[in-house]
Amino acid sequence: MTAIDTELAIRARDLRKEYGSAEGLVRAVNGVNIDIARGEALAIMGPSGCGKSTLLHLLGGLDRASGGELWMRDLRLDQMNEKQLAQLRRSEIGFVFQAFHLMDELTARENVELPVLLAGRPQSEARRRATELLGEVGLSDRADHLPSALSGGQRQRVAIARALANEPIVVLADEPTGNLDSAATLDVLELFQRIHTAGQTLVIVTHDERIAATADRLITMRDGAFVDETVLRGGTVGPLGAYLGLEG
Amino acid sequence: MSRFVLILRLAARDFRRRRGEAAMLLVVIAAATTALTLGLVLRGVTTQPYEQTRQLTAGPDAVATAFPYHSGLPSNPTGLAKVSPIAQAPDVRASSGPFPVAFPVMTAHGHTDAVLAEGRSSSAALVDQPKLTQGSWVRPGGVVVERSFADALGIHVGDQVILNGRKFHVAGIAVTAALPTSGLGFLEASSRWPNPGLVWLSKAAARSMATRAQPLGYILDVKLAQPAEAESFANRYTASGNYRNNTGTPYVMPWQAISQQDGLLMRTDQKILLIGSWLLGLLAVGSLAILVGGRMAEQRRRVGLLKAVGATPSFVASVLLAEYLGIALAAAALGLFLGRLVAPLLTSPSTAMLGTAGAPQFTVETAAIVLLAAVIVAGLATVVPALRAARTSTVDALADSSSPPKRRSWLVTRSARLPVSMLLAVRVGARRPRRVLLNVLSIAVTVSGIAALLFARATIAASQFGSDTSGSANFNQFDVGFVSKTAREDQVLLIVSILLVALAAVNAVFITRATVQDSQHTSAIMRALGVEPGQLTAGLSVAQVLPAFAGALIGIPGGFALFTLANQGGGASQPPAWWLIAVVAATVIVIAGLTSIPASWGARRPVAEILQAEAS
Numbered sequence: 001m002t003a004i005d006t007e008l009a010i011r012a013r014d015l016r017k018e019y020g021s022a023e024g025l026v027r028a029v030n031g032v033n034i035d036i037a038r039g040e041a042l043a044i045m046g047p048s049g050c051g052k053s054t055l056l057h058l059l060g061g062l063d064r065a066s067g068g069e070l071w072m073r074d075l076r077l078d079q080m081n082e083k084q085l086a087q088l089r090r091s092e093i094g095f096v097f098q099a100f101h102l103m104d105e106l107t108a109r110e111n112v113e114l115p116v117l118l119a120g121r122p123q124s125e126a127r128r129r130a131t132e133l134l135g136e137v138g139l140s141d142r143a144d145h146l147p148s149a150l151s152g153g154q155r156q157r158v159a160i161a162r163a164l165a166n167e168p169i170v171v172l173a174d175e176p177t178g179n180l181d182s183a184a185t186l187d188v189l190e191l192f193q194r195i196h197t198a199g200q201t202l203v204i205v206t207h208d209e210r211i212a213a214t215a216d217r218l219i220t221m222r223d224g225a226f227v228d229e230t231v232l233r234g235g236t237v238g239p240l241g242a243y244l245g246l247e248g
Numbered sequence: 249m250s251r252f253v254l255i256l257r258l259a260a261r262d263f264r265r266r267r268g269e270a271a272m273l274l275v276v277i278a279a280a281t282t283a284l285t286l287g288l289v290l291r292g293v294t295t296q297p298y299e300q301t302r303q304l305t306a307g308p309d310a311v312a313t314a315f316p317y318h319s320g321l322p323s324n325p326t327g328l329a330k331v332s333p334i335a336q337a338p339d340v341r342a343s344s345g346p347f348p349v350a351f352p353v354m355t356a357h358g359h360t361d362a363v364l365a366e367g368r369s370s371s372a373a374l375v376d377q378p379k380l381t382q383g384s385w386v387r388p389g390g391v392v393v394e395r396s397f398a399d400a401l402g403i404h405v406g407d408q409v410i411l412n413g414r415k416f417h418v419a420g421i422a423v424t425a426a427l428p429t430s431g432l433g434f435l436e437a438s439s440r441w442p443n444p445g446l447v448w449l450s451k452a453a454a455r456s457m458a459t460r461a462q463p464l465g466y467i468l469d470v471k472l473a474q475p476a477e478a479e480s481f482a483n484r485y486t487a488s489g490n491y492r493n494n495t496g497t498p499y500v501m502p503w504q505a506i507s508q509q510d511g512l513l514m515r516t517d518q519k520i521l522l523i524g525s526w527l528l529g530l531l532a533v534g535s536l537a538i539l540v541g542g543r544m545a546e547q548r549r550r551v552g553l554l555k556a557v558g559a560t561p562s563f564v565a566s567v568l569l570a571e572y573l574g575i576a577l578a579a580a581a582l583g584l585f586l587g588r589l590v591a592p593l594l595t596s597p598s599t600a601m602l603g604t605a606g607a608p609q610f611t612v613e614t615a616a617i618v619l620l621a622a623v624i625v626a627g628l629a630t631v632v633p634a635l636r637a638a639r640t641s642t643v644d645a646l647a648d649s650s651s652p653p654k655r656r657s658w659l660v661t662r663s664a665r666l667p668v669s670m671l672l673a674v675r676v677g678a679r680r681p682r683r684v685l686l687n688v689l690s691i692a693v694t695v696s697g698i699a700a701l702l703f704a705r706a707t708i709a710a711s712q713f714g715s716d717t718s719g720s721a722n723f724n725q726f727d728v729g730f731v732s733k734t735a736r737e738d739q740v741l742l743i744v745s746i747l748l749v750a751l752a753a754v755n756a757v758f759i760t761r762a763t764v765q766d767s768q769h770t771s772a773i774m775r776a777l778g779v780e781p782g783q784l785t786a787g788l789s790v791a792q793v794l795p796a797f798a799g800a801l802i803g804i805p806g807g808f809a810l811f812t813l814a815n816q817g818g819g820a821s822q823p824p825a826w827w828l829i830a831v832v833a834a835t836v837i838v839i840a841g842l843t844s845i846p847a848s849w850g851a852r853r854p855v856a857e858i859l860q861a862e863a864s
């Protein structure tokens with residue numbers, strides 16, 4: 001049993017996820033080992049169907065692993081029950097989806113307020129937090145618009161604000177620019193960079209080289225496993241750079 | 249021809265894909281058609297048998313009675329003196345009697361009951377000669393038992409019965425048109441002898457049973473020159489001048505009153521069934537609306553696909569119609585079968601009249617009406633989606649899975665202050681206000697029905713026990729008496745209640761399923777944001793329970809209104825308050841229980857899978 005390093009945000013050992021059985025068995029995630037440092041920005045790339053989304057769902061407690069061990073800080077995810085996982089998602093994880101997945105009938109502000117309310121915080125606090133975050137993502141003037149009145153890029157920025165609402169340990173983004181045109185992609189890219197600079201741990205699955213280039217580290221997946229790992233210079237330096245240096 | 253086959257094949261495919269829904273729809277329509285069948289079958293059961301019996305038994309136009317209200321000489325000469333002269337009245341064309349009547353206690357098959365024992369000679373009477381349906385007429389040591397009474401106690405020819413301690417053989421079973429056998433109305437008011445059964449025996453035997461405490465009574469049957477005038481004849485010869493309010497001797501009953509009393513029982517049943525089938529019909533339409541509404545989203549896409557490959561709107565409508573028609577006709581057949589099966593249960597105790605005995609009129613007409621109703625239901629279920637299919641463009645139908653939910657800003661704002669489960673409940677409800685309304689109405693209809701039945705039950709019970717229970721020593725002594733009469737009404741109430749509750753339960757499950765289905769995406773997002781499965785289940789459940797509670801509250805006064813309406817101005821007795829409270833509480837508990845199943849099913853589906861499916 002490995003001791004938990006408190007500098008780590010996420011640690012996975014021999015993480016596996018299988019679908020189906022016998023002939024139809026799919027090893028969507030096949031023995032992944034990973035350490036993600038606090039404040040690190042990690043990019044994951046790979047061909048469609050190689051298991052990127054599945055891995056992200058496992059890391060975020062949206063799905064359960066078939067085997068292996070998984071920690072978030074000192075919390076052991078693979079031994080948690082549904083309720084504990086839900087509580088974890090509520091307070092420690094922020095998700096950003098390709099399809100945004102905003103609530104259609106809620107305004108931008110209400111969408112950002114939602115996780116704060118779900119965490120049982122008072123409405124006044126939710127409102128304050130939402131206003132602040134919408135300001136940070138540059139959408140103060142769109143706070144009372146419904147998602148249907150926003151562009152794709154704006155929707156994704158609302159979704160990112162929502163993901164940050166409860167100050168999570170890690171933000172997990174699954175192809176966040178997959179549905180966006182290049183102008184909107186740049187906006188979102190910039191936003192991620194800013195979040196990263198502010199010290200937020202990030203895991204981004206992407207097909208976009210430009211986004212991958214902003215990360216501290218790039219992992220390439222194939223058939224459910226890591227096939228390549230590159231430590232990039234473009235990312236943040238400092239304590240975690242040093243940490244990565246030790247590993248590398 | 250191949251087009252027709254294609255329609256059938258597509259309908260069958262869709263049917264097989266959703267067997268559960270089809271089965272539920274079948275249950276709903278079958279329940280409604282069962283009630284409809286019962287209502288139709290029992291429609292003509294009342295007056296006609298009385299007429300028939302009147303003819304076959306030389307039924308009287310009026311019956312004059314002198315029943316003793318005080319102790320006195322066992323032979324009650326004053327009573328006899330009051331009733332005898334009526335035979336000589338100018339309008340009287342023929343008469344039989346006066347026959348002596350004793351009031352013994354009868355024991356048979358372990359039952360003890362009050363009876364009216366009418367003394368008869370062995371020869372046939374000119375007026376009111378009861379028609380034997382079994383065995384032979386009275387003889388020394390042999391009694392004849394009135395048929396509905398015999399049925400209630402399970403008495404057959406050859407059985408032994410005990411009258412005031414003396415053994416008799418049952419010589420025969422017979423029917424009469426001279427006394428209302430479904431409850432001797434004029435005697436019911438007398439708490440001394442509530443609703444007795446009727447037997448015939450020899451005059452000597454009747455006389456021998458008279459005592460000072462319980463003297464003889466007398467019955468005189470007369471035929472009038474003008475039978476239609478029997479009511480005014482009765483008024484003329486009753487002590488108070490109004491036979492309806494008569495409390496003295498003689499008491500003269502016109503044949504119309506007997507006929508009406510006999511029909512009363514069936515009419516109450518019919519009333520209950522009529523209200524019941526209306527309520528059931530409403531519920532069935534409600535379930536249909538929920539089901540069809542719930543399927544609309546999916547159907548929209550299916551319709552889009554069909555249209556994309558070149559199907560016309562009318563072809564699409566035909567496929568839908570074929571499917572619903574199949575279900576509706578099967579349900580109607582089931583309803584007819586069940587209705588036919590249950591109808592004799594409701595009529596058999598009223599074997600007092602010839603032609604009633606377990607022979608409710610089940611006609612081709614009844615079958616046709618029920619089948620037609622089912623076809624109309626199928627048509628209605630098809631119209632809305634068919635119209636939509638014709639209207640929406642193929643591209644829209646393919647692209648968009650359902651109409652976007654409504655936004656209710658004030659609800660969103662208010663709910664922000666609520667605990668998580670309540671917040672979810674309010675927001676889920678706010679998305680589909682029409683469905684919430686339907687939910688409220690469905691429960692309100694059911695609870696109205698049940699509350700109306702409770703009011704009916706309380707009112708019937710009150711009328712059975714009468715207003716005057718003072719000086720009665722007999723209530724607890726007898727088994728059949730008033731009990732037999734309420735027993736059947738209870739049966740009808742029970743059948744209708746069961747059907748109502750079954751339909752309401754089906755509706756609750758339908759509504760929750762539909763809610764779970766179209767809040768699936770929302771639920772998945774909520775769970776990604778960290779809502780626990782338990783909270784989500786509770787939220788979805790509460791979203792159903794709140795409207796159910798509202799519906800139940802509406803249903804109580806609704807039931808009272810319904811009963812008052814059906815009772816046409818007759819008074820209503822209030823059931824104990826705790827019954828009504830129990831109905832509301834039970835409704836909430838049952839709905840919570842029923843809805844938590846589909847809700848928790850919905851709350852436990854893998855989130856990642858749902859969101860993935862939505863994204864692709």
Ligand SMILES: Nc1ncnc2c1ncn2[C@@H]1O[C@H](COP(=O)(O)OP(=O)(O)O)[C@@H](O)[C@H]1O
Binds near residue numbers: 019028047050052054
């Ligand atoms: N719910 C599921 N059931 C069965 N197989 C699945 C399911 N989800 C994903 N898969 C399979 O797992 C593999 C990895 O999928 P995914 O993680 O979505 O890939 P990526 O996001 O890299 O495109 C694919 O082969 C996919 O078909």
Ligand SMILES: [Mg+2]
Binds near residue numbers: 052053054174
């Ligand atoms: Mg993916």
